[in-house]
Amino acid sequence: MMILLPLLCHALQPEDYFDRITIFSDGRITRFDHMPITVFIDKGSLPSGMEGYLSDLEYALRAWEEASGRTVRFRIVDKRSEADISVAWTAGPLPSRADNALGEAALVRMEDGFYVEIELLTHMPSSPKPLSHERMKAVALHELGHAIGLWGHSPFKEDVMFPSSENLRPSARDIRTLKRLYSTPPGTAQHGKALEILLPMAESRPDDPKIHYLIGSVYLDMGEYDKAINELLRCLELDIRYMEAGRKLVKAYLMKGGGEEALRRLESMISSNPTPELLNQAGSLAMESGRLNEAIGYFERALKLDPAFRPAKRNLLNALKLKADRLIRLKRYERAIETLERALELREADPQTHLMMGLAFSGMGDSERAISCYREALKLNPGYKEARWNLAAEYNRLGVEAMEGKRWEDARRFFEEALRIEPDLKEVRANLEAMYWNMGVDLASKGREREAIEAFREAIRLNPDLKEAYLQIGVLHLKLKEYPEAISSFREALRIDPGLREARHNLAAAYHAYAQELSGKGRYAEAVEAVQKGLELAEGEARRKLRLSLGLMYAKWGREDEALAIFREMLRENPGDEDALKAMANIHIERGNRLLKAKAYSKALREFESIPESLRTAAIYDVIA
Ligand SMILES: [Zn+2]
Known part of the structure; x- marks a missing residue:
């Protein structure tokens, strides 16, 4: 007990x-x-x-x-x-x-x-x-x-x-x-237990739509599609406005792979009793099976019966957008735009419809209208990433077009607008950089050096490591005889890439040209310093010419012994260097003449005699004699 x-x-x-x-x-x-x-x-x-x-x-x-x-x-x-x-x-x-x-x-x-x-x-x-x-x-x-x-x-x-x-x-x-x-555990199935309770309820209350709906839902979850369909249809017979039952019925047919049969059954129900709900269900089913035109037809019929029926309105809008999406993919832009215009009649304030409209116009090459569509979408939803991205992409496209037409100002405006909208678009930054580069090359070829330099500077502002632009700026300054500016540009290029041979070569040439200018103005000390910097960089013939210049500058400066030392060194390396020989001879002649004037004859004779025989002129022989 x-x-x-x-x-x-x-x-x-x-x-x-x-x-x-x-x-x-x-x-x-x-x-x-x-x-x-x-x-x-x-x-x-x-x-x-x-x-x-x-x-x-x-x-x-x-x-x-x-x-x-x-x-x-x-x-x-x-x-x-x-x-x-x-x-x-x-x-x-x-x-x-x-x-x-x-x-x-x-x-x-x-x-x-x-x-x-x-x-x-x-x-x-x-x-x-x-x-x-x-x-x-x-x-x-x-x-x-x-x-x-x-x-x-x-x-x-x-x-x-x-x-x-x-x-x-x-x-x-x-x-x-x-x-x-x-x-x-969540998700544990107990279908049998649920049916044990629900099936007797259906027997005692066979006309309660909710019980059929619940039984149908359990069968659907079990994968018993035929049984689910029977129960859900019974539910809809009892209450045609039972939306969730309609949705699950569509799902059951689709899971079973019987979209056709479902549509047939819905059609026969519609023909005896056309309600907006049934038409809406049939439309959903057609849409799920990918038959958009049919779906659109059903939704429109539903709305004709009840223009305020919101589920059909929402579904029609979605079907129209799906159709437009398909048309855009097929590049049938005009049809897509017609379809989207119908969608806008249903809901004007739909950001996605405006975005798609923009895509269609863009596909047709009508950037202006595409841009105004994207802007409209953004006005309706300021956080709409896709609209912002496409708007920036459209400006980018316009920029590329302008760049190809060498309309630099337009191109600049479009790229900058694109970056204002979407600052992180790498492609646009790269295009803007390329635009400034092309603009610089174009202006340089037209002899508009100053503007070309500005363009290359803009390219550098976008990409501080653009060594080629520094090289170009240097060449332009060289052309304008602005040597210190040329020198600093070539140095920047070398700072970025110390192995850049063209920059080394040009820098040496810039130092050389600058030195010659300074020497011409009598600023010998600075000139010599510039040549020496050039010598650190130059090789081969460029180096020989720099040394010759250095010697000549010393000679002009009046430092003849330093000049002679340089020419002698050049001749030790290359005994046949005619330039060095002539420069040396000239110094001896000048000194000899000065000594003659001062009547220091024996010293003068030594100067003339030190001129190599191959370079002695008749006049020199006369003086020696
Ligand atoms: Zn309850």
């Missing part, structure tokens, strides 16, 4: 109602796998004077946390998009298929998860009487129970999850069920 007693109790009062908690969730355990669960409370939905309901909701959240021993925890968030559960209030009415008369918890599945939308009624159904705070607490508690994973009802009156519960605290059975739920 001692053993039988608890068994007896168990038989009378089951420990939990775990088997029933997937009948609203397709026969599959559906709970959040993270804590805390985030909750968005839509305070704006509360009429003024009813703010007290906020604390009723707070009460319900705390009640679940405490009763579950904090297995369940909530955190309030400010954004609906970040919320696992959102809660809003409405004066009603709730949809006829709502969970109960006072509230509804809708499970919204997405590709990678789900969220829950709870709606709570502020007034008793069809009555001006607001809900008492006690009732609000009880309803909030019940709907939150669904949201945290109890997707079914308890058969026991004492439980919060009893269909029209007025209980204010989760019972021990509620908590046991919840704990079992949270020790079961």
Whole structure:
């Protein structure tokens, strides 16, 4: 007896109602796998004077946390998009298929998860009487129970999850069920258990569309498509406005691979009873099967019956955009634009439609109109990345065109506009750099050196390592006889690339030319310094000429011994160097003549005699004689 007693109790009062908690969730355990669960409370939905309901909701959240021993925890968030559960209030009415008369918890599945939308009624159904705070607490508690994973009802009156519960605290059975739920992995299937409960319900209430919908949903989740289709069709027969059933029916047909059959069945339903809902379902099915023109036809028929039917309007807009997208891919731009114009008639303020319109105009080569479309899209949605990117790309395209036509000012304006819109576009920066380079080369070839230098400088501003531009600037300054500027440009090129032979060669030439200019002005010390810098860089013939210049400069400066030392060294390296020989001879002749004038005949004779015989002229022989 001692053993039988608890068994007896168990038989009378089951420990939990775990088997029933997937009948609203397709026969599959559906709970959040993270804590805390985030909750968005839509305070704006509360009429003024009813703010007290906020604390009723707070009460319900705390009640679940405490009763579950904090297995369940909530955190309030400010954004609906970040919320696992959102809660809003409405004066009603709730949809006829709502969970109960006072509230509804809708499970919204997405590709990678789900969220829950709870709606709570502020007034008793069809009555001006607001809900008492006690009732609000009880309803909030019940709907939150669904949201945290109890997707079914308890058969026991004492439980919060009893269909029209007025209980204010989760019972021990509620908590046991919840704990079992949270020790079961999310996604665990218990289709059989759900059907065990739902099928007898359908037998006792065969005309309840919601039960057929729930059974169909479980079959769909199991992959039993024929059974799912039968149940969902039965649901739609009973309630043609049951949108979720229509959506799942379409899904079932598609999963089964029977789009044709689905359309046929919908068509026969439409021919006996053409409603906007059915036409909309048929359109969705055609769209899912990729038959866009057919889909557009169905949606338009739906809207003809009810021009305010929003699901058909939204679907038509999407179908038109899909069609336009396809036409753009096929480069049939004019047809695409016609299609998009129809989309704009449905919703003028749709940024995506304007963007696509821009793509079509761009494809046709009409940049001006493309740009105004992208700008319109951005006006509607300033954060629209794709529109901004395409707008910048259009200006870039215009820039390239202008650059190819050598319209430098236009090109500059377009590229700069592109960069203003999208500063990180590497391609545009590279184009702008190339534009300045080409502009520099073009201007230089027309003898407009100053402007060419400016253009190359702009290229360097964009790319500080552009050694070729420094080289070009140096050459232009050389041409303008602006030697210090030429020298500093070539030095910059060498700083970037010390092995750049052209820069070394040009730098040596610049030093040489500068030295000659300085020497011409009698600034010998500076001239000599410049030549010496040139000598550090020059090789071969350039080096020989620099040394010759250095010698000549010393001679002009009056430092004849240093000049002679240089010419002698040149001759040691290359005894046949005629330039060095002549320069040396000239110094001896000048010195000899000066000594003759001073009547220092024997010293003068030594000077003349030191001139190599091959260079002695008749006059020199005469003087010697
Ligand atoms: Zn419920």
